[in-house]
Amino acid sequence: MALILENIAKHVSLTPEEQALFLSKVETNTYKAKTLLLNAGEVCTHSYFVNSGILRSFNINDNIVEHVLSFACEGWWMSDMYSYFSQKPGQLFIEVLEEAEVVSLSKENQEQLYLEIPKLERFFRILIENSLVANQQRLMDNLSLPAEERFEKFTKKYGTLVHKVPQKQIASFIGVTPEFFSKMKARLLKK
Numbered sequence: 160m161a162l163i164l165e166n167i168a169k170h171v172s173l174t175p176e177e178q179a180l181f182l183s184k185v186e187t188n189t190y191k192a193k194t195l196l197l198n199a200g201e202v203c204t205h206s207y208f209v210n211s212g213i214l215r216s217f218n219i220n221d222n223i224v225e226h227v228l229s230f231a232c233e234g235w236w237m238s239d240m241y242s243y244f245s246q247k248p249g250q251l252f253i254e255v256l257e258e259a260e261v262v263s264l265s266k267e268n269q270e271q272l273y274l275e276i277p278k279l280e281r282f283f284r285i286l287i288e289n290s291l292v293a294n295q296q297r298l299m300d301n302l303s304l305p306a307e308e309r310f311e312k313f314t315k316k317y318g319t320l321v322h323k324v325p326q327k328q329i330a331s332f333i334g335v336t337p338e339f340f341s342k343m344k345a346r347l348l349k350k
Contacts, residue, residue: 171278184268190255197253203242205263212259227331309333
C-alpha cells in the first residue's frame with residue numbers, strides 16, 4: 160500500500176492515523192488480463208489506483224469500433240469520471256490489459272473520507288484538475304496536431320506502454336486507423 164500513500168503524499172500530508180483510516184476504506188485486488196472492471200451502461204461506483212499492471216478506458220461506437228480514451232499504469236488513477244460524479248450510467252469500459260494489482264475506492268467511502276480527513280478533498284481536487292488539464296490538452300492535440308506528433312506525445316507520456324499495449328489500441332488512442340498507424344511507424348523508423 161506504500162505506492163498509493165506516496166501518491167497522496169505528493170499533494171497532502173497524512174498522519175499515520177489518517178493513513179490507517181484511508182487504507183481501511185480501500186480494497187486491493189489482483190485481476191487477470193482482459194478483466195472488465197466496468198462495463199458501458201453501468202454506474203461507476205469506484206475509482207481505481209494501479210499498484211501494478213495496466214488499465215485502459217474505452218468506448219465502442221455503433222459501428223463496433225473501439226475508441227481508447229486513456230491508459231493507466233503503475234501509480235495512476237482511473238475512473239469513468241462522468242458516471243462516477245453524476246452517478247448515471249456511463250459510456251466507458253475499464254479493462255485490465257495485463258495482470259494488475261488495483262486499489263479500489265468506492266464513492267461512498269471517498270465521501271466518508273472527505274468528512275473524516277478533509278485534506279483528502281484537496282488531494283482529489285488536484286487529481287481532477289490535472290485530469291481536466293490533460294484531457295483538454297489531448298483534445299486540442301487531436302484537433303490540431305498531425306498523427307506523428309500525437310504519437311510522439313504518447314511515447315513521452317506513456318513510454319513504457321509502447322511495447323506492452325497492442326498497436327491497434329495505441330492507434331485508437333491517437334485517433335488513427337491501425338493501418339495508418341502501421342505505415343506511419345514504418346515511416347518514422349526510416350527517419
